[in-house]
Amino acid sequence: MEAIYKEEAKVYFSRELLTWYRRIKRDLPWRMNQDPYRVWVSEIMLQQTRVDTVIPYYERFMNKFPTVRALAEAPEPEVLKCWEGLGYYSRARNLQAGAREVVERYGGVVPDDKAAVAGLKGVGPYTTGAIMSIAFNRPEPAVDGNVMRVLSRYFCLEDDIAKPATRVGIEKLAGSLIPEGAAGDFNQALMELGALVCTPKAPSCLPCPVMEHCEARLAGRETELPIKTKAKPPRPEKRVAAIISGTGANEGKILVRQRPETGLLAQMWELPHLLVPKEQEKIVDAAPETDGSTAAAGEWLTRSMEEETGLLIRPERWFMDADHVFSHIHWKMRIYLADLGALAGAAAAAAGSSLAAETAAAYEAGGKQIEYRWIGPEDMDTLAFPNLFIRILREYWT
DNA sequence: AAAACGGGGGG
């Protein structure tokens, strides 16, 4: 009896949700057509990112890279610049790697083949299902956070959705709900319901097309589900950065550098800065010096910057403090205005020969080539910076 | 299985 009841609840759910979606679906830029490339780009952008945030990025990106081939052939820095501010920058690099793979292996055509799609860089289980169902109408589940929330509530599932095993179970369930011939619309309907109606907090049950048979709602438990263990708080890190102004040919410019190939904010540009070791955090615990002195932090900055980068700088005064929270790290940054005193070590030779040119200095740091460059406000239009440094530099040049 | 990986929105 239970199984029969559940089967009817499933059929009801699929039918009502699909009908609802076809009536109210939003007119979004990636729903213009079913071009697999357009679907692919949208799904990558929509990972960890809300629809309203993605729309302007998507329009710009598709305008600049309209086809798989255009993306594959673009210089990587241009792709990164187009992604600037969206976060999780490896998504952009993986997307381009995937595009190059599609050009080389599949002649520039996204293959209508689950295993081939799943093998592309940056495409995991969710995105595979999204592309296969939306672009090719294949009956594959596409389980994102919205779907886990909706199904946890409708079927009153109490498994912890933070656990990978739970997602696998919900994928099986979601796959069994797909109506014949309507995979794309149904999967989008599930996500649309999660985004518009079955929201994380305070779901709007009254307009919900499947409220009548929603088990969580019937039990009055819709706000208790889904069950999810919460993440650890980000670890705090204190950092000191310098806005180093140039002289002579570099008058009016400041020194920035490019981050390493991999890791946090890979290949993004930034102000030179240093991690303050835990045992020395008292240096930046006090309120900033607003009287023009740079005191202890300035001296520590001078010494450590020379040790780590070979740049000999002279901090002049405190400029601002800035906080930036990542999912796993919390940067508390103190920023000083500084002059370039002189160059020492490996940086001296590199910078000495090119000081008149755009490039200021290159030096060896832990075996990796770090590029330094003098830039003016106009260079912000071509180099990709994380939001933290965009805020700081906008403030500086205002 | 857990950690790394950004940024934005809502209460």
Add this chain to the structure above:
DNA sequence: CCCCCAGTTTT
């Protein structure tokens, strides 16, 4: 302000 959101890759 604090809390919440959440796919893929790497470890």
